[in-house]
Amino acid sequence: GNSVTQMEGPVTLSEEAFLTINCTYTATGYPSLFWYVQYPGEGLQLLLKATKADDKGSNKGFEATYRKETTSFHLEKGSVQVSDSAVYFCALSDIGGSNYKLTFGKGTLLTVNP
Amino acid sequence: DAGVIQSPRHEVTEMGQEVTLRCKPISGHDYLFWYRQTMMRGLELLIYFNNNVPIDDSGMPEDRFSAKMPNASFSTLKIQPSEPRDSAVYFCASTRSSNQPQHFGDGTRLSIL
Numbered sequence: 001g002n003s004v005t006q007m008e009g010p011v012t013l014s015e016e017a018f019l020t021i022n023c024t025y026t027a028t029g030y031p032s033l034f035w036y037v038q039y040p041g042e043g044l045q046l047l048l049k050a051t052k053a054d055d056k057g058s059n060k061g062f063e064a065t066y067r068k069e070t071t072s073f074h075l076e077k078g079s080v081q082v083s084d085s086a087v088y089f090c091a092l093s094d095i096g097g098s099n100y101k102l103t104f105g106k107g108t109l110l111t112v113n114p
Numbered sequence: 115d116a117g118v119i120q121s122p123r124h125e126v127t128e129m130g131q132e133v134t135l136r137c138k139p140i141s142g143h144d145y146l147f148w149y150r151q152t153m154m155r156g157l158e159l160l161i162y163f164n165n166n167v168p169i170d171d172s173g174m175p176e177d178r179f180s181a182k183m184p185n186a187s188f189s190t191l192k193i194q195p196s197e198p199r200d201s202a203v204y205f206c207a208s209t210r211s212s213n214q215p216q217h218f219g220d221g222t223r224l225s226i227l
Contacts, residue, residue, distance in 0.1 A: 034215070043118070043205055043218030044157075089157065101170065102216065106156035 002027045006090050006105035013080055013112050021075040021108050023064075023090035031092040033057075033066050033073040034102065038087040047075075047088070080112045116140070118219035120206050126225045132194040135222045137206030138187055147216060148181055148191050149205040157205075163189065196226045 007022040025033065032051040036044040048057030053068035062077045073090060087107045094101040119138040127133060139146045147162040161171040166183045174181070178197070183189040193200055203223050207216040 041220070043207070043220045044216075045218070046215035049215065101159065101162065103159075104157040 002031065002092060002094065002103040004090050004092055004103055004105035006088075006108050008106075008108070010109040010111060013110070015082055015112055015114055016079045017112075019075070019077040019080045019084075019110070021088055021090075021110070023073045023075065023105060025071050025073065025090070025092050027071075027092055031094070033064070034091040034093075035062070035064055035073070035075050036089040036091060036104075038089065038107070040086070044089060080110075082112045082114055085110055085112045118206055118208055118217050120204075120219035120222050122222060123220065124223045124225075126227065127196060128227050129197055130195045132192065133196045133200075133224060133226075135191040135204050135206075135224070137189045137191070137219060139189070139206070139208030140210075140217055141187065143208035143210050143217070144186075145209045145211075145216075146183060146189050147207040147209075148189070149207065151203045151205060151221070152201075160191070198226045200224065201226050 003026045005024050034049045035047040037047045038044045047062055048059040048064060050057040050066035053066055056063060056065045064073050064075045066073055087109050089107045090105040091102045118140055121136045144165050148160040149157050150160055151157045158173055160173045161181045162169055163183045179193055181191045201224055203221045205218050205221045207218045209216045
């Protein structure tokens, strides 16, 4: 079956530091890949997505590139802010590439200190 | 545009009691999902509906759990009888179609004593 593995947290950074959160996946077929973010006390929000190999998703300064050869979708940001403190989830769609059934990683807690 | 609305936000009850969680999806969204989030298991899909019909309930943990969607604007997730291991945050999400992202509610934090 499909699976997503994220680097375990927590990750603690100082403001303006560079962020990388690793994500690798196992899937048959050609899944779409996503990063969701969960702020304290809230539900998940889509941060960015990529639907085919070599696509780069980007939003709010975050980027991730769909790497089929390494089955990876690592999240990066060049300069984090305190407001980026949240839990980040990597996810993939089901075998058919549809969006309506997602498999999530366990999440990575990011804390950014001033 | 209102988001996905879940109620209650918090629920504390004793084991053995029936628990009902409610969800109102975004208007016009044909897909509705119920997830459970725990520290140990992360985020798990329990069941999802398309046009009010359950499509995949393979994630429902056991017969104590049931979900219904009587109309396009309302869904319930029931646990009867509840057990302490059911304590978790339960999320509802909806989406318009397969190429659109899922929109999540703020969740119901359930504690079974």
